[in-house]
Structures are given as structure tokens and as C-alpha cells.
Amino acid sequence: MHEHELEQLIKETIVQRAQAHQDRIADLEYRVVDALPDRPAALELRPTWPMRLALATAAILLFLGGFWLGGTLSDGPPCADPYVLCLVYPNAKSVSLVGQLTHWERQPMHGPDRHGIWWIRLPRDLEPGRYEYGFMVDEYHWVHDPRAREFVHTFDNKINSVLIWPPSQGDAP
Amino acid sequence: MKYLLISVLTALLLSANVLALRGQQVTPQDVYSCFRALNVSDLPFLINAYDKGFKDRRITPSMALTLCQRLAQSAAPIGLREGVLRVIGLALIEELPVTMLVDKALEGLAKGVALEAINDELAQRKATLSEVKALFAHKGIRISLTIRFGAVTLELTLEAVDAAITEAARALEDYVRAGQRIEDATAIKATVQRYLASNRAIPVTLVSFIEQIVSAPEWAQLAQNVANRLKK
DSSP, X not given: OOHHHHHHHHHHHHHHHHHHTHHHXXXXXXXXXXXXXXXXXXXXXXXOHHHHHHHHHHHHHHHHHHHHHHHHHSXXXXXXXXXXXXXXXXXXXXXXXXXXXXXXXOEEOBOOOTTOEEEEEOOTTXXXXXXXXXXXXXXXXXXXXXXXXXXEEOGGGOEXXXXXXXXXXXXXX | OHHHHHHHHHHHHHHHHHHHHXXXXXXXXXXXXXXXXXXXXXXXXXXXXXXXXXXXXXXXXHHHHHHHHHHHHOOSOHHHHHHHHHHHHHHHHTTOOOHHHHHHHHHHHHHTOOHHHHHHHHHHHHHHHHHHHHHHHHTTOOTTOEEEETTEEEEOOHHHHHHHHHHHHHHHHHHHHTTXXXXXXXXXXXXXXXXXXXXXXXXXXHHHHHHHHSOHHHHHHHHHHHHHHHHO
């Protein structure tokens, strides 16, 4: 007997046997499922007030966390925003805004970011006018804002920067 | 019932907050208490001067108290600290605007400038304010007077006149201190006009009126006076 004849014989034998047992395996999967014991009912979630509160808190935290993460991973402080004053001073330990805007009280600035930029946001309701200001670096070192458009000389011939508000188009803050 | 109780409690808390805020409003008595605590030598003069300032609305109790409290934090001798209050008191008696003086005093204290230097600066600026006020008065710019400019009639308020005096004096001081040319009368006048225009408390009509009636040489003369005082 040749090899291909043997192969043909085997195939025919398998088909014949399978047809002979067709009836026995027809509903096998249904019979197996029916034979399984009943499962307990699925867990039912009934939102209670504490659960709702927890979910709401989690949502708020996620929202705020997103903002924080966005701010951290962003390119840096929004120095192009006219409502933001910036100073590049990588080696400073602290920088404060001091001026007519703050009634000459020290207002700590945010920073530094990874580029050494310190920044502070101006109040949204800032009245139009001229405001003299400067930056106090490390508690005692007076620094003017190089981005200002006007400057005035004051005590000890130190320089105050002048903020003209609202800025005309194209002006740095 | 539960909601009603919560509403009532919230309302009570809000009322308490409003009352607390009212209680925090600064009064002249708070200012005088601060003067007393400083142990000033001439308390009656200061009370008299600042009382006039409060009544004339040239200074608020809040401004005066801030100044007094910042002076209290200074370690300088009391005579020097009192000097600051005294210069501003004199300006109030002379019916000069004092916002620039208070501002400069706060600036100096914030920067840690020696009180002698602050007092000198205040005295110089007070003299400039005085000269600008005299010039304006000579030109008919006085509180409660009415000016006519073209078709427009404008009654001069204390706020407008004081703001104009302050801005003009500030412009002259800044111009001279920046080391710019005293001989350039046109530039001096332009600087003054720019400062006047930047202050919203000064009506546009008044800015135009001043431009019309005060000449460049008159401003230059005042700038020269500022320079002379700085040389001393």
C-alpha cells in the first residue's frame, strides 16, 4: 500500500467514526452548561451617600491633580501672559514682588522652575495706572524687572520698574 | 426641618462675619493709639495734622495706620521715625496731597533705606508738591473752581486737583532723578503731560487744560528747583 492510499484510508475512517457519534456530541456544550451548579447572583452596587461623597471627592482630587500635574509638566510659567510678572534668577533662594501693587509689602513669588524662572500673577481687577515695583531677592537684594518698558530712579539711585496698566499692544508687562 | 436649621446657621455665621469685618475697620483712634505706642514727642501736633487729613480726605486711617505700624517695626531712633510722620503731617496741614509721600515712605521702609534718607526724600518731594500746587493755583487750577476749556466746563474736585499735583510732582522728580537734561523744557513738559494722562483720576479736560496754560519753561523752572534741592 502506498503512502497516499494509507493517508486516504485514515481520513475516511475518522470521518466514519465521527458521523457514527454525531448524535452523542451534538448538544454537548449545552449539556455541560446545564450540568453546572447555579452561580450566586452578581454583586449589586447600590450607591449610598458616603459612597457618592467618596466618589465626588475622588473626582475632585483627580481634577485638581490633573491641574497640578499639567502645571508641573508644562513648559514653564506663563510669562507671555500680561497678568504675570517673571524674573529669571536661578540662584535665588527666595524672590518677592514689592511695589505699589502690594503697598510695598513683600509678596512671595512662585518658583524657581527648571529654568530658574520666578513668577507671580497680578490681580485680575488691577486698576489702570502706573505702578512702580521691583523684586526683592533673598530678602535684601533689590532687582529691577528687565522686561519693564519704563524705569525710575529712587533711593540710593536704585531703579524701580514701572508697570503701565493696561499694557499697550506688543508691550511686555 | 434639617435644611431650615442649616440655613439659619449659615445666615448667623455670615452675619457674624460681616460684624467682624466692620469691627476691623480702621478708625482715627486706632491711628492715634499707634502714635502713642511709638512714644512720639509731639503727639498733639500729629493728632491735629492727621485729623485734618482724615477730614479733608487726603489720607485714610487705614493708610496712616499702615505707615505707623511699619515705622513701629523699624529699629531706628524714635526721632527719625517721628520725622516721617511729621513731614506728612506738615503736608496735610498745608493741604497738599500726601499719597506720593506715604508711598515713598513705605517704599523706603520696605527696601530697608536709612530713615535719614527717607526723611530727606520726603522733605524734597513735599517741596516739589508745594511748588506745583502754587503754580496750579496761579493758573486758576484750584479745588471747587470751574474751568472752561473750549466748549467744556469742568468743576475741579479735590480728587482731580490732588491727583494732578501728585502726578506733575512725580514726573518732575522722576525726570530729574533719571539724570535727564534740565535744559530740555519740551521734554520736561512732555513727561509731565504723559504722567498726567496716565492717571484716570484726572479728567482728560483737565489734562488738556494744563497743557494749554502751563508753558514748557514754567515746568523747566520747577525741574531746575528739584535739581537744586537734590544737589544740597
